[in-house]
Amino acid sequence: MLPHLDAAYNLARWLMRDREAAEDVLQEAMVRALTYFASFKGVNPRAWLLQIVRRTAYGSMSLNRGMETVPIEDDDRTPAAGDDPEAALLRSRECRQVREMIAALPVELRETLVLREFEELSYKEIAEATQTPIGTVMSRLWRARQLLARTAEAEGSP
Amino acid sequence: MSEARRAPTPDCDKVLLVQAELDGELDAAQAAALEAHRAGCAICQAALAELLRARELLRREPYETTPDDVRERVMARLRQAEPPPPPTPVRRWGWVFPSLGGFGLGAACAAALAFLFVLPQRGDLAAQLVAGHIRALQPGHLEDVVSTDQHTVKPWFDGRLDFAPPVRDFAADGFPLKGGRLDYLEGRPVAALVYQHDKHIIDVFVWPQSGVPIHLASNTALQGYNVVHWTGEGMNFWAVSDVERAQLDDFVVLWRKAP
Numbered sequence: 559m560l561p562h563l564d565a566a567y568n569l570a571r572w573l574m575r576d577r578e579a580a581e582d583v584l585q586e587a588m589v590r591a592l593t594y595f596a597s598f599k600g601v602n603p604r605a606w607l608l609q610i611v612r613r614t615a616y617g618s619m620s621l622n623r624g625m626e627t628v629p630i631e632d633d634d635r636t637p638a639a640g641d642d643p644e645a646a647l648l649r650s651r652e653c654r655q656v657r658e659m660i661a662a663l664p665v666e667l668r669e670t671l672v673l674r675e676f677e678e679l680s681y682k683e684i685a686e687a688t689q690t691p692i693g694t695v696m697s698r699l700w701r702a703r704q705l706l707a708r709t710a711e712a713e714g715s716p
Numbered sequence: 717m718s719e720a721r722r723a724p725t726p727d728c729d730k731v732l733l734v735q736a737e738l739d740g741e742l743d744a745a746q747a748a749a750l751e752a753h754r755a756g757c758a759i760c761q762a763a764l765a766e767l768l769r770a771r772e773l774l775r776r777e778p779y780e781t782t783p784d785d786v787r788e789r790v791m792a793r794l795r796q797a798e799p800p801p802p803p804t805p806v807r808r809w810g811w812v813f814p815s816l817g818g819f820g821l822g823a824a825c826a827a828a829l830a831f832l833f834v835l836p837q838r839g840d841l842a843a844q845l846v847a848g849h850i851r852a853l854q855p856g857h858l859e860d861v862v863s864t865d866q867h868t869v870k871p872w873f874d875g876r877l878d879f880a881p882p883v884r885d886f887a888a889d890g891f892p893l894k895g896g897r898l899d900y901l902e903g904r905p906v907a908a909l910v911y912q913h914d915k916h917i918i919d920v921f922v923w924p925q926s927g928v929p930i931h932l933a934s935n936t937a938l939q940g941y942n943v944v945h946w947t948g949e950g951m952n953f954w955a956v957s958d959v960e961r962a963q964l965d966d967f968v969v970l971w972r973k974a975p
Contacts, residue, residue, distance in 0.1 A: 563782050563787065563790065564781045564782050567780075567781075567782040567786065568779070568780060571780070581786055581789070584786070584790060585789065585790055585793050588790050588793065588794055589793060589794065589797045592794055592797055593797070649776075652776050653776055653777060653778070656773050656774065656776050656777045657777055659773070660774075660777070671774075674739065675771075675774045676774075676777075676779055680739075680741065681736070681739065681741055696732045696735065696736065697732065699735060699739075700731065700732055700735055702770075703735070703766065703767055703770035703771075704766060704770070706770045706773055706774070707766045707767075707769040707770040707773070708766075710769070710773055711769075
């Protein structure tokens with residue numbers, strides 16, 4: 559299970575948009591996964607674990623399913639040594655913009671996009687993790703990407 | 717889920733396939749067919765530009781691995797939780813399934829998408845097909861089994877291929893079956909059926925479909941040969957010939973109409 563901890567952590571983080579809430583979901587999901595691992599009969603443990611993370615997040619009271627923008631907090635990672643400070647600042651601003659745009663997506667679009675783009679799951683795996691037909695996975699991905707591209711254009715993002 | 721949240725339905729039912737290609741979900745035959753469509757479809761070209769833009773934006777967001785402190789706390793919690801109780805999974809899961817409401821756009825697309833397998837490999841398939849056709853036109857290379865009888869040609873493929881290609885004769889319509897042979901394309905053996913029309917030879921290459929069913933008949937011309945692609949019966953079909961476009965289209969219509 560632990561090989562997929564990063565995937566679980568990231569999905570929880572993008573779903574909850576709050577580090578503390580994400581860690582709660584992650585812990586709860588990992589305990590459930592451990593508990594039910596004996597009954598796991600599938601072939602794809604990663605999709606199965608992500609499915610548990612998602613269910614746990616959806617069951618959590620603090621999952622905000624609205625359209626409101628609640629950006630996940632900025633992390634305090636410092637720029638790598640030797641970076642040109644101006645370029646680093648610009649890059650961090652670009653990152654923050656992208657992060658806010660993703661965080662502002664409706665949850666069902668956000669989870670689909672994150673699983674595809676950051677976890678690089680196939681359509682089939684996303685369908686399994688989100689318990690959604692493949693056709694719906696494809697249309698959600700399409701809308702998520704379209705929203706991102708159009709928001710960036712409207713905001714004049716570089 | 718409010719209607720307002722929906723993006724407008726795209727105006728071409730192939731845009732989700734453009735996206736599937738970008739995501740590496742189409743096999744080579746489907747990608748080649750899609751490319752032929754996209755070359756003449758402004759909507760699909762705009763869609764591709766938008767998808768690439770989104771991808772470029774997303775590439776800026778760095779992947780974050782689990783911080784060490786979070787990992788340690790998870791491990792500590794897991795050690796506490798052991799040993800696991802005997803599994804009684806069914807009852808407890810009931811409540812966790814939220815209903816997601818009816819999303820689903822482009823009925824034409826969504827309905828067609830039943831099975832997906834990743835086949836990221838690409839190649840210039842049309843060129844390979846024409847090369848295979850020209851190679852076969854060399855004396856003595858055209859057919860491995862020479863017969864105008866579909867009931868002789870079809871069993872000949874048994875044991876030589878891991879699928880059973882449909883074999884049909886259209887002698888009554890001016891396209892008599894001449895025989896069949898094995899060819900090798902995209903890293904797999906395929907069936908090649910040989911037909912004659914007047915002095916011209918038509919090759920039909922057949923192999924099973926492996927990805928999104930893509931209902932697209934596409935036409936290309938390459939080195940003076942016409943190439944037509946279509947799908948059906950779970951198979952990819954490619955017809956290659958130097959007959960005129962209109963005649964090759966007639967032939968394809970016969971194929972598609974046949975049971």
